[in-house]
């Protein structure tokens with residue numbers, strides 16, 4: 418996935434601000450497909466969302482269906498689509514949980530930022546294939 422520097426910084430700020438709970442948000446942009454059919458999601462805008470889990474926000478997140486649809490509408494009005502989501506892990510590695518895998522929609526990228534002692538420690542991205550698989554992908558941060 419490709420991500421501009423400023424949104425990348427905003428995600429990190431959001432993650433620190435929402436401590437000790439997991440933060441979450443949606444990524445809006447464009448889906449680029451090369452001649453070999455490889456997909457690269459390009460993130461232009463991010464939408465910080467409310468972690469609407471009632472219990473267990475320290476170890477999980479949920480974005481409400483209403484908020485998802487509202488962000489999707491706004492993205493479409495700017496000519497973008499939702500290309501994925503981001504959330505934080507508090508004191509655990511930036512590796513998707515089973516719930517994370519279920520949340521990711523096919524064709525979407527999932528960015529996970531792991532915090533240790535209130536500091537961003539690691540950031541990873543994961544791509545959900547149309548076939549249902551999930552693999553780690555590179556994050557290209559551009560100016």
Ligand SMILES: [Zn+2]
Nearest residue numbers: 506513514517
């Ligand atoms: Zn997670």
